[in-house]
Amino acid sequence: MSEIETLFGVLRQSVDEDVVDLIERMVREAPDHALSKINPLHLAGEASLDEEEVIGALLRAVGLGILEMTWSVMCPSCAGVLSANKSLKTVNSAQYHCAFCAAGYETTLDNLVEVTFTVSPRVRKIAAHNADELSLAEYYRQVFWSSAIDLPTDVDALMRELTLEAVDLPPGERAILSLQIRAGMLILFDPVTHTAQFIEVKGEETSERQNLALIFNKADVPVDAVTLRPGALRLTLENRTDTRVLPAVWVADGRLDAVLTRRRPSLTAKRLLTNQTFRDLYRTETLAIGQRLKILSLTFLFSDLKDSTGLYEHVGDLVAFDLVNEHFRLLQEIIAAERGAVVKTIGDAVMATFETPDRAIAAAIRMREAMSELGAQRQQQGLLLKMGIHEGSCLAVTLNGQQDYFGQTVNIASRVQGLAASRSIVVTEQVVENAETRNLLEAGGLVPTRRSVALSGIAERVSVYEIP
Template sequence: MSEVDVLFATLRQAADPQTVECIESVVMRGSDRDLNRINALAFADKHHLDQEKTIAALLHAARIGLFEMTWNVLCPGCGGVLDSGTTLKGVDQESYHCALCAAGYEPTLDEMVEVTFTVSPRVRRIAAHEPDLLPPMEYYRQIFFSSGVDLPEDFESRFGSSVLEMIELDPGERAFVSLQLPAQFVIIFDAVTHSAQFIDVTGEPTAERQNLSMVISPGHASNETLTLRPGPLRLTLENHTDRRVVPNVCVAGDELHDILGRRRAFLTAKRLLTNQSFRDIYRTDTLDVDQRLKITSLTFLFTDLRGSTALYERVGDLAAFDLVRAHFRVLHEIVAAEAGAVVKTIGDAVMATFPSPDRAVAAALRMREAMLRLNAERGSEDLLLKIGIHEGPCLAVSLNDRQDYFGQTVNIASRVQGLADPNVILTTEAIVADSHVSAILHDRSINSVSRMEELHGIAREVKIFALS
């Protein structure tokens, strides 16, 4: 067997066989584009695979060396990749600036950091492994734009219709470009260094040649918008970097905006951090101790067993331990099945995260049903589960050598669980207000009864909903 055969045999033991078979087929017979910066969600949809199984398979594939996983910081405006690294630890700037959009952004893990997978060169070499050798249009397609931009198949011709000029410049090279400026807003932009120059072409047309020079350097910042007249321009471009650059002169019109506006779902850092397979594989290598990364919306679910101390007294340590362990196993399975992840267990309590409120509510309902079944099988009421759910902003942090979360949202979720009666799911208004949650409650004929509660450490009263 070849090394690649051995790697895929290993992957089949760790991940869903159907998904692995599809990944292997693409590795063997897919195009180079298909294997660069794979969008896990788009890949699953294209091949009619389960998204969670696809994410898990790609994570295991990255672990054994079939693929390389990258974390890309994105511009929410144009969808360009502002920075890229092999771990989340590389997202270490307080803000990121996009020269093309002339805007700065504080990074959040919800929509500004994507996770993609590229085939390892030891498995198959593709053109994107040497990005500086890619044709300019392919560089924009495969390297500059994120996997969340749904580029059309005819990207080259559509983007090309907006481009007045595109050239390649080797390190230290200078080029002179002559072109006709239309009476529109024009941008000179290099996708390698993210250098940009805006030109507002307005006024009376001129037959007199205008001159403009632009130096492309690693630290190039956006210049003030220049005003030129429609007519001939002699543009001088100089590459002061140690890499090839690919500047273009384009019209910022409807065609360009349409291309940039085409978006699709992608694997966000938030979703990956709430994935059980990811937490199992990358336990201690996610965040640096000093990192504090914002998540604008994450759903927390807390559970606890009521009367677990009395349970140990009533049935004995060994029987109680086995029962509690069985309860943990069931909860872990349910959390993973609903695209969530167990962050930690504290005594007999569980703290889990989910990418959306509906997933957490679906998990909570399944947990309640599972505990009722376990109790029925034993002919007892030993497993009395208390559940609380809340959603909101938080910080992703590293605590006690594990990836954890911090903030008022976490505190409220924990306090809500503390108020719950056995087999009653308590949520906040943020949860039941979610349209997908409303649909779940309606479909299952579940009633929600609200009340106001004071939570320890929370200044205001909080509206609590009991789902029964």
């Protein structure tokens, strides 16, 4: 039996057969470019498979050495990769700058960091494992652009359509290009060093040859802009790095905009942090001690068993222990099924996160029903959950040796849970104002009741809603 067969045999022990078949078929048969920056959401959609199952399978394949995982900081405007990282621990800049777009972005995990997967060279060697082997077009597809951009199959034709000239320039060499430029905006850009020069072409056409020079090195220089007239241009490019560069002169018009705005869903770091399989596998290895990464919007659910002390007194330690453990199992199963993850348990309480408020609401409704069914099965009608949900910004951090969250949003969610009576789900205004949440509640015939409350540590009164 080959090593590949052995590895996929192990993967089949914990992953759905159809998903494993898909990954194995890709590893064996797919073209090289399809095995670089694998986008799990696009992959699941193309194969009509469950997204969470595909994400979980790819994560387990990483653990077996079949795949490698990359955390890419990407520009939300052009979808270019600004920084590729093997671990979230090295995403440590407060802001990233895109030379191609001449724009800076605050580092957040919502839409700035995507996670992709690449086949391991241990299993199959592809050209992307050595970027110097890639053509200019393939370098843009497999290295520079993120998996979020929906590129056409023929990237070479795309480059010919959108660029005036492009060159593969070895280290230490210089190239001189002669161009005829027309009125409009041009971008001279190298995806290796992320060096850019904006060229605005306007005015009367000139019969004199114009000259422009650009030096590529590893120094971080601000993006410059020059104004030229339509006509002949002598462009001198010099590579002072120890690797090749791939400068191209892009025509910045509607055709380029049309390409850059064609997007497909991709796996964000925020979503991956709310994936239960990821937390199970990487809960202690995600962030460095002291590292803090901002999330603009995350939904927190806190639950607690009502009167658990009385339960222990009523049925005894052994029966109560079994009930509490079964309650934890059911809750984690439901939370994972609704694309959430359990962050931690505190006594009989659970803290969970969800990418969006509607997922948390769906989980809470299912959790409430599951506890009622469990109580009926075990003849414990008092087995009830108190739940609170809040959505807002927070920091992803490491606390007590595992990936956790910090901030006022977490505090409010915890305190809102304390307002819940038996079987009630108490949520904040941010949660019920979510459009998908409203649709979910209306479909279930659930009408929230509003009240204004004071929460400890919060200066102003807070509007909360009780879901019956």
